[in-house]
Amino acid sequence: MNDWTSIVGLVAVAAPASVTLLLALLLLLGVRISETLIHRLMQIGTVVGLVSLLALFIGLISTGRVEQLVNLGNWVTIPPGYHFKLAFQFDRLSIPFAALVFVLCGTVGAFASRYMHREGGFQRFFLLFSLFNTGMILTAVAGSVEVMFAGWEFVGLSSVLLIGFFQERAAPVQNGFWVWVVYRTTDTALLFAAILTHQLVGEGDFHHLLGGGAWPNEVATVTSTQAFLVGSLLLVAAAGKSALLPFCGWLPRAMEGPTPSSAVFYGALSVHLGAFLLLRVSPLIAASPVLAVLVVLLGLGTSIFAGAVGRRQTDIKSVLSFASLTQVGLVVAEIGLGAWVPFFWYVALVHLLGHACLRTLQFVRAPSLLLDYRTVENALGDHLPRPAVKNQGFALWLNRLALERGYLDAALKQYFVRPVLNLFRVIHRYEEAWANWLNGTPKEEAPLSGEGLAGPSVASRLRLPHPPEQQPQQLSTKAPV
């Protein structure tokens, strides 16, 4: 019985991965396929994955088991003792989450096949969407830190490339870049945690770190201090991915992407990935009361912040993104509370699943908001009442703070990013001055990094007319941040 459940578990992982590889290969080889075929491939990958997962679930239920570990052995082995384990874990946490991924990706994929119809980059969109699907499944069912890290990175890359999907405008690209900076910075914490795990328990798989037993009955095998260290690093990684404080600023920026990706990424799945990670390592949180308190405070703080800020946003997707964040904050707080009352972990999981479904629906309906408003107002025969907003004194200051999303992004840029960049710019100036001195280049002659020495370009020598300089179009109606 174990064998067939292992096989269907593998199929659940392999199905979306195969579709991703196929679409990537076709793009690489320059083979253009029809929208219908792309959609069909996505459907097949999603349906096969979901059916396999459900079959595995039924298999577990019928045998009274609560967990299935699929160990494919070592992906990499370096004697005497170094190895990367390829392991997947199907349990009460990963199966519902993976099923959610398949259902929402399938649904939104079907929506996107119509929404993105005849859009330039249709194949590129679905490749990235499929990569995201693969990353989410890998993260959901990862049985080792290495597999989780791989899935985590796939999710991050596909997210930022989809934020910058409308790549002919500067704003999506700039926002995608900022999100990448946040992801990359916080993902170092995940990598630190992976390495620390290897150091502490000699293995990367969760069973060695979190003890035997099925979720959520695992008991961490490390001391309270070690749990705090590893858990804190994972908390930072989770905060980056789920846009918890102080990284909330990137979430509304991510709305630059197409609505289907906004829906499934930031309404449903990607934004909950941090919470999922915390649920996966909940025994670590239970092992360290200090960590548990931190998690609760972070969750509540994010929730309060997002609730306040969301009320002052000026476009529907930003409103929804902060509404989403409010709930994610509550989920995280519930996870922290589970350290004292483990039942809260189940509450967090159910909360997460329900919220993801609701928010996806709201996001895919968001482009129709204005139409909905007009329909209601036509039916009423009058404008909908506007809520009164106090705009004096402290209320004005608070409104402004909320409108500017707490100036969090500005603060991160001012106090973390700019000092680092300025330091390296200074070093670069000194380096160039030193190089010019060594080269004997007079100051007025110092070339702009080889300008004019590469020769005229082919385009300029063909003397083709250039269109007038095009300014990046700010099509978004959001308030500038």
Added chain:
Amino acid sequence: MTWTQWPWLELTIAVPLLFAVATFFVRDQLRAVRLAGLGCAITFLLAVVAWIAHSLADVSGAGPLFRVDELTAPLVPLVAFMHLLTVVMTSADKARRFGTPRFLLSLFLRLALFSTFEQNLLIPLLVLCVVPPYFDLRSRGHRSRLYVIHMGVFVALLLVGWILTSSNLIQLGAACYLVAALVRSGVLPAHVWVPDLFANGSLSSALLSVGPLVGVYMAVRLAVPVAPGWMLAAVTVLSLLTAVCSAGLALVQDSVRRFVAHLFVSFSSLVFIGLEVHTRESCTGALALWFSLMLSATGVGLIVRALEDRYGLLPLKSFHGLYDRGPLLAVGFLVCGLACVGFPGTMGFVASELLIDGTIHENPWIGIAMILVSAMNGIAIMRVYWKLFCGRKPASQAELPITRTERWSVTLLCLIIVAGGLFPQPELNSRMKASSVLFVNPPVPEVATTHL
């Protein structure tokens, strides 16, 4: 005599020299470039056969002068492959300035360099290898004093080290070799020549001069086996500073060429660190990263070169929006760039993980710094990707589509990088065997008797 005992390695080295002579007499530059392409293809095939012969029969070359071991057996075909890619991705427009005989001569020198163990041959080859970029700079009318100063120091240290080791002053000689290797690799404070070469020389010449990490090879062959532990520790600190500094400089570059240069310097410093820390894991990781870097960073450089051939210099102060003009070039840039920083699914992932894990055992701060370097480089790569390929509609209406050879080159490169990422064990087995070469003669411990 079986086929594995034929002189494949000698043929590999001789073919570029023959084609260099042949192309010298060809007046039509385009024809010369095509001939060079044929020569590089034959060289590459011969190098692969030599590698297979070595693997099957452990035959490391028929002659006393040229032979390969586990370390260099895959590097020789890789060097040939880099040159092959460079020449096939040379546009017809660039052919008139390509300098085909010099290119083939450089290939000959580099192949000979990676195929010899003899110090008496290695040193002259190392000296000769620094000459072609000098002529490249001069032919483009750019000042070469910076390059001459640094390579002068390199050559001087090399020669002094040679004299000292020949006179049994082993540790002093090793110190000279090690410092020479640092200069050649662009480690602080002797790093400024690398971005200068990239910015002002031809990109292909710079890539092939810096890409094979000749400085690292030289250190492995000449210095690491005989250098005492304290010397390696000092070099580790310098390499770490270089890696961090270059990663940060890559973030703030306005020139894409200098960005590529800093990428090379940063990652070659990481390779240095792995070799200097000198554990089994770190050495295997360093060698694997070396292999991966030669492919991926060269890929990044060649794609930038292809874009510059079409659109001129591409400053990073503004967006260029070139995706629609070359989607495959954009995809190739992304895949190669992400492989450089060890993204999962690419060849660099396991190498980076292994390197970090191997070094963190010895010194956690080194491991932490390496993770930060990787993060910064990851940010820098994506920044450059978006600047080059996104952010606006392309300014030029010129449709200059990717050529067939460019398409196949980029596709092949991406497939190799991804295949190496999904199935890394064969490459790692090879690098594990190569790291054993480094452990045959471990570094001299501090208490060893000096030869002064």
